[in-house]
Amino acid sequence: MTSLLHEPHAKERRLIFANISKPGYKPDIETYLAHGGYAEAKKAFTMKPEEIVQEVKASNLRGRGGAAFPTGAKWGFIRHDDGKPHYLCVNGDESEPGTFKDRFILHQDPHQLIEGIIITCFALNIRLAYIYVRCEFTYAKEILERALKEASERGFLGKNIFGSGFDLEVYVHEGAGAYICGEETSLLESLEGKRPYPRIKPPYFPAVLGLYMSPTIVNNVETICHVKHILRLGAAEYAAMGTSGDGGTRTFCVSGDVVRPGFYELPVGAVTMGELIFDLCGGLRPGRTLKAIIPGGSSSKILRAGEVYKIKSKAADGSMIEKEVKLLDLVLDAASVAAAGSMVGSAAVIVMDDSRNMVWALNNLNQFYAHESCGQCTPCREGTLWMSKLSTRMLSGKGEASDPTMLHTIADNIAGRTICAFGEAASWPTQSFIDKFPEEFEAML
Amino acid sequence: MNDLKNTENRQPTTDNCVLTQEASGICSQSSVLPAVLLQKIEEAITHYPVSKRSAALPLLHLWQNHFGFIDESGVEWIAAKLELNPIAILEIVTFYPWFRQNAPGKTIIRVCRTLSCAMAGAYELHDAFCKATGIDPEHPHEQGMPTSPDGKFSVEFVECLASCGSAPVCLVNKDLLECVAPAEVAAIVEERR
Numbered sequence: 049m050t051s052l053l054h055e056p057h058a059k060e061r062r063l064i065f066a067n068i069s070k071p072g073y074k075p076d077i078e079t080y081l082a083h084g085g086y087a088e089a090k091k092a093f094t095m096k097p098e099e100i101v102q103e104v105k106a107s108n109l110r111g112r113g114g115a116a117f118p119t120g121a122k123w124g125f126i127r128h129d130d131g132k133p134h135y136l137c138v139n140g141d142e143s144e145p146g147t148f149k150d151r152f153i154l155h156q157d158p159h160q161l162i163e164g165i166i167i168t169c170f171a172l173n174i175r176l177a178y179i180y181v182r183c184e185f186t187y188a189k190e191i192l193e194r195a196l197k198e199a200s201e202r203g204f205l206g207k208n209i210f211g212s213g214f215d216l217e218v219y220v221h222e223g224a225g226a227y228i229c230g231e232e233t234s235l236l237e238s239l240e241g242k243r244p245y246p247r248i249k250p251p252y253f254p255a256v257l258g259l260y261m262s263p264t265i266v267n268n269v270e271t272i273c274h275v276k277h278i279l280r281l282g283a284a285e286y287a288a289m290g291t292s293g294d295g296g297t298r299t300f301c302v303s304g305d306v307v308r309p310g311f312y313e314l315p316v317g318a319v320t321m322g323e324l325i326f327d328l329c330g331g332l333r334p335g336r337t338l339k340a341i342i343p344g345g346s347s348s349k350i351l352r353a354g355e356v357y358k359i360k361s362k363a364a365d366g367s368m369i370e371k372e373v374k375l376l377d378l379v380l381d382a383a384s385v386a387a388a389g390s391m392v393g394s395a396a397v398i399v400m401d402d403s404r405n406m407v408w409a410l411n412n413l414n415q416f417y418a419h420e421s422c423g424q425c426t427p428c429r430e431g432t433l434w435m436s437k438l439s440t441r442m443l444s445g446k447g448e449a450s451d452p453t454m455l456h457t458i459a460d461n462i463a464g465r466t467i468c469a470f471g472e473a474a475s476w477p478t479q480s481f482i483d484k485f486p487e488e489f490e491a492m493l
Numbered sequence: 494m495n496d497l498k499n500t501e502n503r504q505p506t507t508d509n510c511v512l513t514q515e516a517s518g519i520c521s522q523s524s525v526l527p528a529v530l531l532q533k534i535e536e537a538i539t540h541y542p543v544s545k546r547s548a549a550l551p552l553l554h555l556w557q558n559h560f561g562f563i564d565e566s567g568v569e570w571i572a573a574k575l576e577l578n579p580i581a582i583l584e585i586v587t588f589y590p591w592f593r594q595n596a597p598g599k600t601i602i603r604v605c606r607t608l609s610c611a612m613a614g615a616y617e618l619h620d621a622f623c624k625a626t627g628i629d630p631e632h633p634h635e636q637g638m639p640t641s642p643d644g645k646f647s648v649e650f651v652e653c654l655a656s657c658g659s660a661p662v663c664l665v666n667k668d669l670l671e672c673v674a675p676a677e678v679a680a681i682v683e684e685r686r
Contacts, residue, residue: 052658133543145607145653176542183554183591184603184654186667219540221547222554224589227652241549241575243584260543303609303657310658346608346653396657398609412611416652422588 052152052310057328061289062313063277063297064149064270068156075191077198080159086204088279092167093212097128100171104275106283108295113139113230113268114345114394115469116294116382119275125255126172126263135264136169136177137239137254138272141223141230143182145346145416146396149299149311150269154181154188157273158195162218164272166204167279169216172265176217179269180235183222192220227420231468232266234422245424246468270299290316291381298395300380302329305336305401314380321351322376325399336401340484341375343385344393346413347473349480351375357388390480406485407492410477411439417474428471431462435478442492452489456482521566522556530559534574545575549585553592562593590651595637598647600685602626603664606650609657614675615650618661621675622648625682645686 053069056062067073067083080086092100105120126134138161142150153161165177181188196218199205207215221239223229229238233247236259251257258264274296278286287295300312307330314324321341325331332338338353355375363369378388385392400409418436423429438455441447459475466472482489533555541547552571557563563586572579586592604610604619623630623639626646632639638647656662659671665681673681 142655143653146609146657148655148657151655182655184651184664186664186669221540222550223591224550224554224585225591225651226589238550239547240544241546241585242581243588301658303660304612309660342608398657400612404612409608409612412606412608416607419590419652 052148054308054310057312059315059318059323059328060313061297061315061318064153064160064273064299065311065313067160068152073156075156075158075195077159077195077202080157085159086163086202088276089163089166089204090210091279092170093210093214097171097173100167100279103278103283104171107274107278107286108290108293109271109274109278109286110294110382111268112270112274112298112395114144114347116392118293119267119271122253122255122265122267123168123172125253126265128173130263133176133260133262134172134174135259135262136165136172136174137232137235137259137264137266138165138177138179138269139230139232139235139266140179140181140185140188140269141235142185142269143227143230144394144396145413146301146303146342146398147345147394148301148303148396151185151188152311153269153273154185155191158192159199160273160276161192161269162195162199162205164275165218166209166216167275168265168267168272170209170212170214174265175215176219178219178221178239178259180221180223180229180239182229183224189220189222196220226422227416228422228468228470231470234468235266236264245422246470248467291383294382298380298392300324301394301396302399303396304399305332305404306399307331307333317379317381317384319380320376321378321380321397324380324397325376329399332399332401336403338399339402339404340400340406342396342398342400342477343380344391345396346398346416347476348385348393349390349476350484351378351388351390352484355388355484359384359387406481406488407439407443410481411436411443413477414439417470417477421470421474425466425471427462427465428474431458432474434458435474439478442489445492447493449493451493452482452486455489522560522564523566523570526570527559530555538574546577546581548575549577549582550589553582553586557592562596564594593638596640596644597638598626598640599645600647601638601664601666602646602648602681603651603654604648605652605654605656605660605662607653607657610654610661613660613672615661617675618663618673618678619648619650621678622663622682625678646682 101123109119110116140150228234229244231246234244238244254264254266290296294316297313297315303309312328341351357373358370359373360368360370382392414436418432421428421432435458442451459478462471463475537551538548556567568582569579572582602622606615626641628639628641628648638649640647654662662671
């Protein structure tokens with residue numbers, strides 16, 4: 049793989065990518081053990097399961113897949129002694145355009161994930177776990193299965209783990225090229241061998257009714273890896289790295305028009321957008337200026353260069369003050385990016401310079417959503433295709449004066465009218481591109 | 494249908510074959526199931542102790558990896574194996590972009606089409622692969638995988654391959670190629686011709 053990990057910047061703090069970045073680091077168990085691997089899994093078995101859940105709650109870990117749901121709260125829905133089987137499904141379907149962190153974890157440090165799985169399963173009384181990986185990661189299943197076998201041979205998986213009497217089986221389940229399977233209830237349907245249509249809510253959480261109608265935790269690959277570091281550092285130290293309510297580190301995946309695209313594992317809220325793009329990623333290519341940033345995966349609303357946001361924060365005396373914050377001064381935590389009208393999502397930052405045509409970029413995304421709509425809900429199935437056709441028409445120079453408005457209206461009629469969040473994900477790019485760059489859409493007519 | 498001519502490179506040797514459907518002869522995939530595939534199928538089913546139906550995707554992957562695509566007999570065989578109606582398998586085959594019902598070229602080239610790769614030249618890369626292999630880049634998606642007249646190559650656009658930091662990327666069979674320049678295309682194709 050092309051190296052996307054650069055010399056660590058002073059502001060970086062690598063937990064998840066600490067070992068992956070070392071020269072000669074291999075995905076086998078000997079390498080992992082030599083780097084202190086499985087120490088936290090062993091430690092977990094000396095703790096009470098509820099203590100581990102408490103630690104994760106106190107760590108303020110939020111899901112790293114995109115929705116940023118507090119992991120401890122999700123885990124808290126599982127009742128240890130409800131007499132039902134519990135399941136863990138690790139979401140490694142990484143498909144949100146712009147995101148590529150899980151690919152590296154799965155391929156280069158599978159044991160880190162397995163250790164996280166062991167701790168999670170012990171904490172939640174789970175005896176059967178699946179790692180759902182997309183099949184386009186053509187070697188991931190092989191690599192993971194080899195790692196699972198190595199862990200089993202050492203007694204870290206299977207029957208009577210670490211002599212504790214606790215049994216755990218973990219299997220790898222491959223997807224088949226559908227973005228929708230990253231939606232957690234779609235993932236469960238896929239795992240059940242059905243057409244992966246997202247489930248109707250409520251129940252809102254698979255932790256209530258999940259795989260095989262039993263309580264199930266679905267967590268992203270990176271999220272599960274963080275669990276081990278929470279036990280290693282302790283919840284207090286882990287939480288202190290981040291902002292209030294959003295602990296630890298996040299891996300930003302930066303792609304597009306920057307000099308050094310790649311991963312940057314940063315304490316939550318440690319850098320601003322400007323620092324990420326200009327200090328860590330080396331800025332834009334020579335002679336180019338910044339035009340726009342998609343801050344959290346292709347579904348997040350686009351931010352335009354030069355924008356100023358009004359963001360409320362707490363002053364020293366506890367009163368709320370409103371500050372004007374420029375795009376490049378925007379702190380990269382969930383609350384700040386949300387206050388700027390977008391979301392930190394999967395922390396996949398796509399940077400666009402002044403050479404980019406926004407209608408062209410939107411059309412590319414519209415084609416993605418039209419292709420990936422599962423077709424279950426009419427507004428999304430029909431609407432994404434209409435949006436794609438309209439932006440294609442505008443791009444070809446055959447657009448009509450009413451097209452930008454019509455495009456926006458279609459998006460408005462998808463968002464909020466579908467079973468899953470794909471409807472919003474497909475609408476937000478169109479809504480935000482037209483709102484933020486109206487002159488480019490008018491210029492195409 | 495079920496013509497296996499185009500998959501001669503993938504067709505299993507019949508030495509270890511178990512003939513499960515005597516009447517259907519050599520033209521259906523399920524009539525030439527080698528023991529090693531059957532063994533992998535049995536193993537995969539054990540991964541789903543709660544519900545056999547969950548093995549649908551893994552069985553389809555095993556089937557397609559072996560035969561190159563999934564024919565009608567494959568759908569029926571897998572359905573019977575998992576005690577399902579054939580439609581329960583067919584609706585999965587037709588849903589997921591990864592599964593095919595027709596023979597692809599010997600080398601499958603999947604070019605990532607989505608934003609970061611597109612910005613880095615994915616459209617030009619796709620064009621270059623089509624040109625080098627003699628495939629019509631305008632081939633309608635609905636008509637199956639675009640395949641070169643000699644049956645050696647299939648080239649298609651796929652959505653985000655989750656390698657946006659090293660764009661543009663493509664999958665050549667199982668291998669991910671990163672930061673691919675159109676100038677490298679001729680060599681990539683010739684190596685596999």
